[in-house]
Amino acid sequence: MIRRARQVYLAILLVQACHAVEEYALGFTEAFPPARALGRLLPGVARPGFVVFNALLLLSGLAGYLFCLRPWGQRAPLVLWVMIAIEGYNGFGHVIWALLVDGYDPGLITALILLPLVGYLFWLLRWSGQAAGNTASTSTRTAENPAIVETGRQGTITTQ
Numbered sequence: 001m002i003r004r005a006r007q008v009y010l011a012i013l014l015v016q017a018c019h020a021v022e023e024y025a026l027g028f029t030e031a032f033p034p035a036r037a038l039g040r041l042l043p044g045v046a047r048p049g050f051v052v053f054n055a056l057l058l059l060s061g062l063a064g065y066l067f068c069l070r071p072w073g074q075r076a077p078l079v080l081w082v083m084i085a086i087e088g089y090n091g092f093g094h095v096i097w098a099l100l101v102d103g104y105d106p107g108l109i110t111a112l113i114l115l116p117l118v119g120y121l122f123w124l125l126r127w128s129g130q131a132a133g134n135t136a137s138t139s140t141r142t143a144e145n146p147a148i149v150e151t152g153r154q155g156t157i158t159t160q
Contacts, residue, residue, distance in 0.1 A: 001128040005080060006069050008121045012087055013061045015117060019110035020054035026106035084122050091115040
């Protein structure tokens with residue numbers, strides 16, 4: 001589960017980067033009403049703000065991977081649940097918006113790629129017993145066996 005969760009997390013980060021490019025290139029800041037209102041209120045801020053926000057989102061996602069998921073730590077389930085919440089909200093928001101306007105909205109195509117990945121990550125966490133940040137499993141590493149062995153309600157998982 002740990003290896004798959006890491007892989008799916010990285011895939012989500014990659015698709016999120018593509019998602020930001022799709023939104024930027026196709027005029028999300030002109031099409032999305034709150035961003036359009038911000039652009040009228042503070043001219044010249046919406047597009048640079050969009051770039052900064054997405055860069056910070058991707059950097060925080062990468063930091064979560066490097067510091068919490070790569071060396072699978074106690075905060076790993078929390079990082080994964082936060083990613084599920086952010087990207088699930090983002091993906092469903094695009095789908096709902098497209099249904100409301102009865103057409104394409106900038107970011108819809110990649111949102112439709114994000115949603116199955118988010119769903120799979122959700123399924124991985126639920127199956128592993130990590131629901132709601134449940135970290136009742138234990139991790140051990142011995143000198144004879146450098147692999148991490150996790151024992152929890154669902155059985156034993158060994159990773160390198």
